[in-house]
Amino acid sequence: GQQLNQSPQSMFIQEGEDVSMNCTSSSIFNTWLWYKQDPGEGPVLLIALYKAGELTSNGRLTAQFGITRKDSFLNISASIPSDVGIYFCAGHSGGYQKVTFGTGTKLQVIP
Amino acid sequence: KAGVTQTPRYLIKTRGQQVTLSCSPISGHRSVSWYQQTPGQGLQFLFEYFSETQRNKGNFPGRFSGRQFSNSRSEMNVSTLELGDSALYLCASSLEDSYGYTFGSGTRLTVV
Numbered sequence: 492g493q494q495l496n497q498s499p500q501s502m503f504i505q506e507g508e509d510v511s512m513n514c515t516s517s518s519i520f521n522t523w524l525w526y527k528q529d530p531g532e533g534p535v536l537l538i539a540l541y542k543a544g545e546l547t548s549n550g551r552l553t554a555q556f557g558i559t560r561k562d563s564f565l566n567i568s569a570s571i572p573s574d575v576g577i578y579f580c581a582g583h584s585g586g587y588q589k590v591t592f593g594t595g596t597k598l599q600v601i602p
Numbered sequence: 603k604a605g606v607t608q609t610p611r612y613l614i615k616t617r618g619q620q621v622t623l624s625c626s627p628i629s630g631h632r633s634v635s636w637y638q639q640t641p642g643q644g645l646q647f648l649f650e651y652f653s654e655t656q657r658n659k660g661n662f663p664g665r666f667s668g669r670q671f672s673n674s675r676s677e678m679n680v681s682t683l684e685l686g687d688s689a690l691y692l693c694a695s696s697l698e699d700s701y702g703y704t705f706g707s708g709t710r711l712t713v714v
Contacts, residue, residue, distance in 0.1 A: 524702065533606070533694070533705030533707050533708050534645075587658055588658070589647045590635070594644045595644055595645075
């Protein structure tokens with residue numbers, strides 16, 4: 492089945508630093524999604540990408556849909572304490588296929 | 603508008619018992635998906651319902667089942683609970699052909 496490898500698994504950064512994380516797949520996706528999960532809550536959609544090469548921003552967050560359609564990247568600029576949480580990538584290959592989630596990147600921001 | 607509502611938030615059950623979890627999607631959303639989240643396995647897809655029909659099913663044993671009602675509310679049932687079923691169960695709803703899920707806060711199931 493489809494697998495999504497997300498890296499890094501966890502990271503500690505200083506407040507104000509930029510953050511990069513990525514997701515790679517063994518197969519092609521038509522849609523890439525990035526979610527953030529706060530403790531005790533469900534994931535919240537941050538950015539959705541629908542086209543290879545697409546670059547989309549949401550405030551300090553920028554995500555890209557890789558040209559090969561097998562990868563995606565999320566960047567967070569000027570991190571702040573409330574960025575703490577687990578970030579998940581997710582991919583969808585179209586039709587009635589399920590959405591597949593990555594294993595998550597746990598982000599800790601040191602004030 | 604109201605978000606996705608999952609009840610109960612927390613549940614403790616004994617091995618061998620069964621449990622039913624409930625999910626009310628956002629009004630107008632006809633697709634409901636269920637995921638199991640554990641620290642070691644991440645978010646694992648259970649099943650998806652659309653207009654009362656199961657469209658997709660993950661690789662879980664038959665002890666895990668679900669259904670969707672005509673008002674799009676969904677329930678999932680786990681029978682003969684095992685310790686390994688302890689997890690956060692998340693429900694997500696979406697508009698037809700949209701995969702930008704909105705998740706509920708989940709039901710934390712503990713099996714003792």
